[in-house]
Amino acid sequence: MSTIAASSPGARPARPSRRLALWQATALPLALLVAWQLWALTLPENTRAPYPSKVLATFFSLTASGDLPAALVQSLGRVLAGFGVALVLGVALGVAMGSSRALRDNLDPVIESFRPIAPMAVLPIAILWFGTGTPAALAIVSYAAFFPLLVNTVHGVSRVDRKLMQAAQTMGVPRWRILRHVLLPAALPSVLLGARLAMGVAWTAIIAAELAVGAKAGGGTSGGIGQMMFVYYAYSVDLNAIVVCMVVVGVVALAIDRLFRLAEHRLMPWRH
Amino acid sequence: MSATMPGQPLSQAARPGTAAPRGVPAWLRKTGVAVRSLALFVAAWWGLSLWNGNPIQLPDPWRVAQAMWELALEGELHEHALVSAGRIGLALVIAVAVAVPLGFVMGLSRRVEAYVDPLVELLRPISGIAWIPLALFIFGVGNTLPVFIMVYVAIFPLLLNTVAGVRGVDPKLLAAARTMGISRRATLRHVIVPAALPTVMVGLRLAFAGAWAAVVAAELIGAPSGLGFAIEWYRQLLMSPKVFGFIAMIGLVGFVCDALLRALQRKLTPWTEGTGL
Numbered sequence: 224m225s226t227i228a229a230s231s232p233g234a235r236p237a238r239p240s241r242r243l244a245l246w247q248a249t250a251l252p253l254a255l256l257v258a259w260q261l262w263a264l265t266l267p268e269n270t271r272a273p274y275p276s277k278v279l280a281t282f283f284s285l286t287a288s289g290d291l292p293a294a295l296v297q298s299l300g301r302v303l304a305g306f307g308v309a310l311v312l313g314v315a316l317g318v319a320m321g322s323s324r325a326l327r328d329n330l331d332p333v334i335e336s337f338r339p340i341a342p343m344a345v346l347p348i349a350i351l352w353f354g355t356g357t358p359a360a361l362a363i364v365s366y367a368a369f370f371p372l373l374v375n376t377v378h379g380v381s382r383v384d385r386k387l388m389q390a391a392q393t394m395g396v397p398r399w400r401i402l403r404h405v406l407l408p409a410a411l412p413s414v415l416l417g418a419r420l421a422m423g424v425a426w427t428a429i430i431a432a433e434l435a436v437g438a439k440a441g442g443g444t445s446g447g448i449g450q451m452m453f454v455y456y457a458y459s460v461d462l463n464a465i466v467v468c469m470v471v472v473g474v475v476a477l478a479i480d481r482l483f484r485l486a487e488h489r490l491m492p493w494r495h
Numbered sequence: 496m497s498a499t500m501p502g503q504p505l506s507q508a509a510r511p512g513t514a515a516p517r518g519v520p521a522w523l524r525k526t527g528v529a530v531r532s533l534a535l536f537v538a539a540w541w542g543l544s545l546w547n548g549n550p551i552q553l554p555d556p557w558r559v560a561q562a563m564w565e566l567a568l569e570g571e572l573h574e575h576a577l578v579s580a581g582r583i584g585l586a587l588v589i590a591v592a593v594a595v596p597l598g599f600v601m602g603l604s605r606r607v608e609a610y611v612d613p614l615v616e617l618l619r620p621i622s623g624i625a626w627i628p629l630a631l632f633i634f635g636v637g638n639t640l641p642v643f644i645m646v647y648v649a650i651f652p653l654l655l656n657t658v659a660g661v662r663g664v665d666p667k668l669l670a671a672a673r674t675m676g677i678s679r680r681a682t683l684r685h686v687i688v689p690a691a692l693p694t695v696m697v698g699l700r701l702a703f704a705g706a707w708a709a710v711v712a713a714e715l716i717g718a719p720s721g722l723g724f725a726i727e728w729y730r731q732l733l734m735s736p737k738v739f740g741f742i743a744m745i746g747l748v749g750f751v752c753d754a755l756l757r758a759l760q761r762k763l764t765p766w767t768e769g770t771g772l
Contacts, residue, residue, distance in 0.1 A: 244609070247606075247609040247610050247613070248609075248613040249613070250610055251610050251611065251613065251614045252613060252614050252617055255614070273629075328525075328528055329528060329531075329532050330532065331529075331532075332528070332529035332532045332533055333532050333533060333536050336533065336746060336750075337746070339707070339745070339746045339747075339749030339750045339753065340742060340743075340745055340746040340749070341707060341708040341710075341711040341712075341745060341749070342708065343708065343711040343712040343715060343723065344711045344722075344723070344726060344741075344742050344745045344746075345742065346715065347726050347727055347729075347730035347738050347742075348738065348739075348742070350730065351551065351552055351730065351735065351738075352552060424708075426622070427622040427624055430622060430624050430625055431624040431712040434624065434627060434628070434712075434716060435712065435715050435716055435727075449624075452625070452628045453628060455628070456628035456629075456631060456632060460632075462629065462632060465628050465629050465632075466629065468625070469621055469625045469626065469629065470621070472620075472621060472622065472625040473617075473618075473620040473621035473622075473625070474620070476620035476621070476622065477620040480620070
């Protein structure tokens with residue numbers, strides 16, 4: 224088992240060439256795709272099972288017809304709106320709780336009682352209060368995104384170096400300028416981390432909400448990419464289109480993650 | 496002025512550096528604050544429900560407590576809770592059985608990681624929720640669907656944390672083990688596994704949190720039982736107190752399971768206590 228030795232830095236093998244790296248990165252996914260396509264060839268002509276070439280064709284036809292872009296725009300709009308609400312509430316409450324120990328001690332029990340309640344569990348209440356349209360979806364997204372933002376902001380603010388704050392206070396800097404120029408920059412790494420996590424769960428939550436609203440309200444008014452998936456499952460039974468939606472959901476999740484990491488690099492150059 | 500002066504705000508006493516009131520242990524004071532906060536929350540909820548005046552939209556806390564008591568007496572509450580907990584237990588066992596050995600192999604061999612990691616990174620962004628329609632078609636409504644979704648969700652944090660844990664083993668320890676001529680097998684068992692275990696346990700807790708959020712969605716859409724199903728069932732009957740009761744139950748079971756996992760973590764890796772892991 225020379226592999227154990229290989230994990231220590233001293234014995235690390237020479238950096239693999241770019242061609243080898245490319246081969247390693249694509250070998251397994253490509254092999255699976257080819258196997259999937261070959262498996263599909265053994266099926267009867269009018270099979271419902273999805274396979275790669277059909278998925279690709281469905282992707283192009285859905286994009287050309289404008290259905291997929293429209294659903295995507297609707298879902299993304301809801302995520303951004305819900306995230307915006309959670310950002311304002313979470314960061315404001317987080318700064319307050321992070322800078323006042325009394326507030327933190329008193330609010331923590333309530334916050335911690337709600338944290339293990341999954342966003343999807345709140346969906347039935349959201350439907351009772353807001354119906355099956357956009358407001359219900361917004362409520363779920365905000366609820367899901369609120370906790371990572373709050374927890375990380377509290378963490379970041381409560382860890383700000385007290386000496387910096389006291390120095391600013393000693394020099395007679397007004398409170399809001401301390402907030403703007405000392406507290407927020409120092410807490411920014413945590414807040415941005417919270418924002419990235421929150422956006423990830425928000426995107427998952429919107430798909431779940433649209434899917435469940437589509438499932439329970441019998442299709443209709445909600446729209447969005449999650450509902451599109453449900454319609455393809457329940458009404459037109461088009462598995463290729465479902466796989467297209469899944470891939471799109473994954474690509475959007477990846478893009479969101481990369482955007483936030485890029486923002487972290489840009490806004491906090493001192494961390495790299 | 497002493498810290499035990501009556502009428503002094505609790506926040507003052509809770510501040511570090513101030514002398515603690517004599518005779519009141521810290522945990523009791525903490526519980527007191529928690530009880531007071533939750534009581535205030537319940538009072539606010541009650542007031543809101545009186546103002547709202549629509550028991551279907553927002554039932555008052557008393558009605559919810561009554562509904563929970565009834566559900567508990569009929570056995571419905573723990574029946575659904577046990578179904579959900581059983582599913583998540585099974586899913587976590589399967590996910591650990593798949594992800595931890597794979598994670599060890601990937602952590603120990605850079606070549607295996609180079610081949611497998613791209614596939615993991617391709618699949619990871621596709622949330623478990625997005626698999627629900629396809630999985631519904633393949634497995635139908637039943638037990639398999641939620642378990643499948645949860646296994647899928649739980650595998651990624653477990654796998655990534657196991658790889659990171661194995662990679663993070665102190666090279667000096669490995670070198671020392673080699674110098675002392677310990678066999679590869681013993682090195683794995685006595686050096687790498689204990690060193691990686693804390694990170695793996697963190698992965699397990701993350702896996703549980705993700706899976707618990709996903710199971711509610713999966714049961715809501717595609718299962719004939721479980722807490723997620725029960726919430727949606729009573730919503731359609733417009734029996735709001737029971738809906739709120741089951742939602743509280745989801746929070747409670749989630750909290751208890753996390754506490755159990757934390758206890759397991761303390762038992763398996765007592766040396767990480769207080770290190771933030």
